[in-house]
Amino acid sequence: MQQYPSKYVEEAVNEISKLPGIGRKTALRMALWLLKEDTSTSEDLAKAIVELRQKTTYCQTCHNIADDMICSICSGQRRHAAQICVVETTREVLAIENTSQFHGLYHVLGGLIAPMQGIGPGQLQTESLLKRIAENESVTEIIFALSPTMDGDMTAHYLEKKIKEVRSITISRISRGVPVGADLEFADEVTLGRSILSRVVSG
Secondary structure (H helix, E strand, C coil): CCCCCCHHHHHHHHHHCCCCCCCHHHHHHHHHHHHHCCHHHHHHHHHHHHHHHHHCEECCCCCCEECCCCCCCCCCCCCEEEEEEEECCHHHHHHHHCCCCCCEEEEECCCCCEHHHCECHHHCCCHHHHHHHHHCCCCCEEEECCCCCHHHHHHHHHHHHHHHHHCCCEEEECCCCCCCCCCHHHCCHHHHHHHHHCCEECC
């Protein structure tokens, strides 16, 4: 078992190693780095983390992470309100925005339908999507930008069926330039951008 020179170092390593992708060796390096830096570095980091938890919220329209009740994308004057791109999480919003190929709005589901994990439509932001479509006639196209996995395909199929029950609207999916089974957030910007531009309209 790793021996630490201080219980405070050990506690810091224990907490840092809880972060995804961070092992205990990396956590130790981070803790020791913080220890040798100015006190202000640790204070600024602690402040940023506390404010992240206390001051960020979720957009009431699209459920993206935001600073206010309505996010900057939904309130943007230059966005195309006719298109709504449906994604799994904020990570996909960031990935698509980096391509500069999409100028519509988004809807963040907060996950995918995954029966094996006990996640059903009721645990996702599906009803609010259907409500947006039903109440806003200016929306003319729904674009599914979900990872090409079994859960992603299942989610898109379910939503497509529900959307058609609400009203007739164009439904499309990003093209399969993204490898099957891959997470959308890890696709390179060129591939992701092309997959959006060459999206396929559902039958």
